[in-house]
Structure formats: structure tokens, C-alpha cells
Amino acid sequence: MDLPVWTDAKLGTMKRAALWLVGVIGEGNVFTKEDVKEAFPGVSQADRRVRDLRDHGWQIDTNREDASLGQHEQRFVKQGAPVWEPGKGTRPGTSISQTRRREVLARDGHFCRSCGIAPGEIYAGTYESAQLDIARRVVRQRGGRETVELVIECNRCRVGGRGTAVDLGSMLASIDTLGGIERRLLATWIDQDHREFSKVERLWAEYRTLPEESRASIRTALEAGN
Known part of the structure; x- marks a missing residue:
């Protein structure tokens, strides 16, 4: 065509x-x-x-x-949606007022909800400072209906997360399978909006970001210690 x-x-x-x-x-x-x-x-x-x-x-x-x-x-x-086609070039409520922007920033604690970095904070190992912005996240609800919700993300995470969708229905279904202790633990993290990660979990997160050559070095070091 x-x-x-x-x-x-x-x-x-x-x-x-x-x-x-x-x-x-x-x-x-x-x-x-x-x-x-x-x-x-x-x-x-x-x-x-x-x-x-x-x-x-x-x-x-x-x-x-x-x-x-x-x-x-x-x-x-x-390229994204072919906006020149009928019905593809409109999306209600796409503009965000300054008042709404301030509300979302305050609600999300003035830090990136994906990586936790604050505005102006320097990314580790770089001289680049973080900038926060409003991201629109597609959330798939129970039953398959999709909604668009606002979230604060930094410039790095916002680029990496474009085009992704969150399956809220799947998350809610997983919560239904949790035991009492796990549910209370998760509720505590959510209530505090914070969680301390163990040394092993931090190492795992850093390991996942490494190139293959460096990942091989980590695996070799672990095998040598067994």
C-alpha cells in the first residue's frame, strides 16, 4: 500500500x-x-x-x-504507529499539564521508579547526570484490557522501556499465590516504598549488566572458590 x-x-x-x-x-x-x-x-x-x-x-x-x-x-x-491511517493519529489525553506533572513527580517521590536515581544524580561510572521525565506505561489489566498510566523515569530508563507493557493481571495472579509471610513482606516493602537488597542481589544485578567477557570472569572466580 x-x-x-x-x-x-x-x-x-x-x-x-x-x-x-x-x-x-x-x-x-x-x-x-x-x-x-x-x-x-x-x-x-x-x-x-x-x-x-x-x-x-x-x-x-x-x-x-x-x-x-x-x-x-x-x-x-x-517508526511507531502509522498515524496517517484513520484512527491511528489520535490519542485522548496525551498532553500533560504542568500541574499534573508536579503531581506525578510528588507521587513518585521525585526519583526514577525503574532504577531509583534522583534528578541531577550522576550515573555510576559516567559523568552523565540523570534527568527525570514523565513516561507513559502500557499496563495490561486482568481480562486483557490495556490502559496507559504515568510514571516517573530517568532519561536512560525511559528510552529502554519504550514499547514495553506491564501485565498487571499476571502480577495480581502471582500475589494470589503468595503465602502469608511473603504477602506481609511485600506489603512492608510497598508501604515503605523501599527495599534493602542483599550483597548477593546487588552483585547479581551488576553481573547482569556486564559484557560476556566480564561475566565469564565472574563465573570463573566463583568456580575457583568452590
Whole structure:
């Protein structure tokens, strides 16, 4: 099926921007705000409409997510929903007011819910500081119905979590199988919104992030101690 022509002004700016990215820029390639202005002369907030595509599953990275990019560069990483098709370009409630943003930040404790880092904190082993933002998480409820919920994530975790869904129904089913002690323990962690991890658990989490060569070194060290 042939795609609509991106220069067709009747489509609306966001749909035209999506078609421009697909047909002119191409996945994996870099563009700038000036490129957007040149492609859409006289169109107000064209760059904003490009950013709006992220709410439809499009991955468009800036130097916050990709350190190789310049300050004014963006990379079209992956196409999301074909917003130019009927019914695919609208999503109710996609804009987040500043009041709602503050509410979500306060509710989530002003730290990334995925990794726990605080705003401005430096990622371990780097000189990069964390920035927090609102992420929309698809949550699959019991019965299969999907909802979109807001959560605070840092720039690293937000990029890595795009396109993923949480199966709340499966989690609730797992809770039903817990014994009394396990349920009380989990309830305590949730009530405190904090859990201390053991040394072994921290080592396991760090091990999972290592390249294969380093993982092999860990396995060798453990075998040598047996």
C-alpha cells in the first residue's frame, strides 16, 4: 500500500511529519530543527508535532538519550504507529499539564521508579547526570484490557522501556499465590516504598549488566572458590 504524500497539507502537521521522517529522513538517520523548519516553512510548532510522535510509539532520540548527537540534532530511530491511517493519529489525553506533572513527580517521590536515581544524580561510572521525565506505561489489566498510566523515569530508563507493557493481571495472579509471610513482606516493602537488597542481589544485578567477557570472569572466580 502506497503511503500518502507528506507534502499534502490536508493531512495535518503531525501526520506529514511522520511521513517526512519515513520517506525523507529514514530510520537511523539524523536531522535537525533547521531541517524541520525547511521541510515545513511557515508551519508553526512543526518541531512540536515531531515530538508528539513519541506519544504514538515513535522513537526519536536527542542528545539526552544518545550522547553521540549534537545539541540540535535528533535521530529517527524507529517508526511507531502509522498515524496517517484513520484512527491511528489520535490519542485522548496525551498532553500533560504542568500541574499534573508536579503531581506525578510528588507521587513518585521525585526519583526514577525503574532504577531509583534522583534528578541531577550522576550515573555510576559516567559523568552523565540523570534527568527525570514523565513516561507513559502500557499496563495490561486482568481480562486483557490495556490502559496507559504515568510514571516517573530517568532519561536512560525511559528510552529502554519504550514499547514495553506491564501485565498487571499476571502480577495480581502471582500475589494470589503468595503465602502469608511473603504477602506481609511485600506489603512492608510497598508501604515503605523501599527495599534493602542483599550483597548477593546487588552483585547479581551488576553481573547482569556486564559484557560476556566480564561475566565469564565472574563465573570463573566463583568456580575457583568452590
